[in-house]
Amino acid sequence: xxxxxxxxxxxxxxxxxxxxxxxxxxxxxxxxxxxxxxxxxxxxxxxxxxxxxxxxxxxxxxxxxxxxxxxxxxxxxxxxxxxxxxxxxxxxxxxxxxxxxxxxxxxxxxxxxxxxxxxxxxxxxxxxxxxxxxxxxxxxxxxxxxxxxxxxxxxxxxxxxxxxxxxxxxxxxxxxxxxxxxxxxxxxxxxxxxxxxxxxxxxxxxxxxxxxxxxxxxxxxxxxxxxxxxxxxxxxxxxxxxxxxxxxxxxxxxxxxxxxxxxxxxxxxxxxx
Ligand SMILES: C[S@@+](CC[C@H](N)C(=O)[O-])C[C@H]1O[C@@H](n2cnc3c(N)ncnc32)[C@H](O)[C@@H]1O
Numbered sequence: 289x290x291x292x293x294x295x296x297x298x299x300x301x302x303x304x305x306x307x308x309x310x311x312x313x314x315x316x317x318x319x320x321x322x323x324x325x326x327x328x329x330x331x332x333x334x335x336x337x338x339x340x341x342x343x344x345x346x347x348x349x350x351x352x353x354x355x356x357x358x359x360x361x362x363x364x365x366x367x368x369x370x371x372x373x374x375x376x377x378x379x380x381x382x383x384x385x386x387x388x389x390x391x392x393x394x395x396x397x398x399x400x401x402x403x404x405x406x407x408x409x410x411x412x413x414x415x416x417x418x419x420x421x422x423x424x425x426x427x428x429x430x431x432x433x434x435x436x437x438x439x440x441x442x443x444x445x446x447x448x449x450x451x452x453x454x455x456x457x458x459x460x461x462x463x464x465x466x467x468x469x470x471x472x473x474x475x476x477x478x479x480x481x482x483x484x485x486x487x488x489x490x491x492x493x494x495x496x497x498x499x500x501x502x503x504x505x506x507x508x509x510x511x512x513x514x515x516x517x518x519x520x521x522x523x524x525x526x527x528x529x530x531x532x533x534x535x536x537x538x539x540x541x542x543x544x545x546x547x548x549x550x551x552x553x554x555x556x557x558x559x560x561x
């Protein structure tokens with residue numbers, strides 16, 4: 289970290305998902321152990337940071353779409369990560385000044401930074417929560433105080449379900465959140481996706497980085513399209529569907545970058561009927 293004392297609860301010798309991602313996003317809220325994992329990933333797949341940046345650009349476009357085109361004024365961001373350029377409340381409010389946002393994550397460092405960033409905010413807050421327990425997230429008093437579940441919600445699950453094991457059942461977790469939302473709600477999600485047989489070199493790099501992340505960070509799985517599509521349930525998938533991140537409704541505010549992570553990172557947005 290750039291400055292200030294390191295909180296005593298933090299073991300900086302162990303890398304974390306949120307802080308390695310922060311390295312890829314050129315953030316400053318990371319430590320040597322995080323930078324070492326990021327450097328190893330970049331050695332295998334030099335465009336890894338580009339994939340993370342494409343994901344943030346997808347997040348901004350999806351939130352702009354929900355706020356501007358669908359009139360969504362309340363957002364629930366699960367596994368929100370460290371504050372970064374174009375946070376959800378900033379993007380949403382540029383379109384809907386009254387937008388309310390709840391950020392959740394289970395990483396204590398994310399909690400410290402999230403609370404500090406939002407200290408003066410009255411319409412955005414951070415709640416520590418674990419995605420593996422949807423009912424706990426949805427029933428949290430801090431979430432309930434901010435989100436009116438009788439009205440449509442913009443649910444964001446970006447680059448988070450690939451950190452959930454098969455045994456933890458990401459499809460059931462996604463369903464737990466979807467079922468709690470009112471008709472007219474939106475879900476934006478993104479995930480690492482194993483490149484198909486047409487892209488064997490990209491697939492090989494994905495497998496190597498997957499092994500690295502699973503050794504150093506815990507779960508990180510490049511999944512198949514049908515597994516990811518199942519997380520939308522029976523919601524109506526908006527055009528162009530589940531696609532490589534740069535291809536989801538590119539706009540001039542976030543021009544798409546198609547690098548070698550293109551086939552390995554996908555996203556989509558769906559609406560509850
Ligand atoms: C790759 S980052 C993505 C951050 C943000 N959603 C984005 O797309 O820019 C993944 C985030 O998921 C969080 N995370 C991982 N496992 C989690 C869990 N079980 N519950 C809540 N958050 C989790 C990590 O702490 C990290 O901040």
